[in-house]
Amino acid sequence: MEKREVTFRIFRFNPKRDEKPCYRDYKLPVPKGMTILEALQFIKDNLDPTLSFRAFCRSAICGSCAVKINGFPKLACKTQVLNEVEKFGTDILTVEPIDNFPVIRDLIVDWEPAIEKLREVYPYLIPDPEVVPHTLEEESRVYPGELKKFDIFTDCILCTSCYSACTAVKIDEEYGGPFQLARSYRFAVDPRDALKKERAKVGLAFNMWNCVRCEKCADVCPKHIAPVDGIMKLRGLSIEIGKRDNPGARHVMAFYKSLLESGMLNEVLLPLRTKGIKGIIENLPLGVMMILKGKAHSPIVKPIDEHETLVGVMKAAMEVE
């Protein structure tokens, strides 16, 4: 079988021994179909037995082998070397530990901070005694329409790739994290769960409104889950249970109110409705610039044509949700 020479530039660091990390190059002939994990194993078996990485199932199911390949978190066992070479147009692949975690050694990171956050969101079903039968003879049914709301989130393999790519995690240590908050939502809409929408309070405690909707979590998930969707819906549930006294919820309600009033976003009233007078003062320089450049509307906005139709569509969408 034809092989292609590929250089693996691998992050090496043993905090117990090294002052700082370095990168070491390993060149090897790569046949078609070889995965990054197989390449790492080849290097360990044949070139450098000190290389450390984590893996188990080799089938993209245990979530333990996530590493950064040319800057992007991926499962080493699911990613083929030659596909990456093709994609990046280079025979040099940089392999590093995923971000947002302390490095234990080489490509192995310490997941504990993220797993601790997961523990704190009660990531399991708390059976509702009104719904879940007390005996094994009776069924606990979940209907297709109910399952559809959370089915995709049950595919999470806890690989932590989304956490490693998350912008909010980078800037806020207290932020719950994408897979953790998505799991909160998963149980919040499970009809068998006792806490249900009350789980949104956990999201609030973990700063879910700090998610910046960059969608990186969705981009990197090897199971095609969009944790951000769960987080947005968890925010919605928090509004439903009356948790509106925070800038995030007020911002959403200000958008909604604007559209109900006129079908247009009232950018002048938005900071006032979100943060009160403080919002006006904070946004004054930007507001003045927008007015001077003709980018801001007057605070008195005339309803758009078909305004009533828009309001009807919005209300219907809310009912479907």
Ligand code: SF4
């Ligand atoms: S969308 Fe939110 S949760 Fe997802 S990566 Fe961005 S900040 Fe993190």
Ligand code: SF4
């Ligand atoms: S949501 Fe996706 S990326 Fe995040 S931990 Fe689960 S499987 Fe991994």
Ligand code: FES
């Ligand atoms: S080794 Fe299990 S997901 Fe890669």
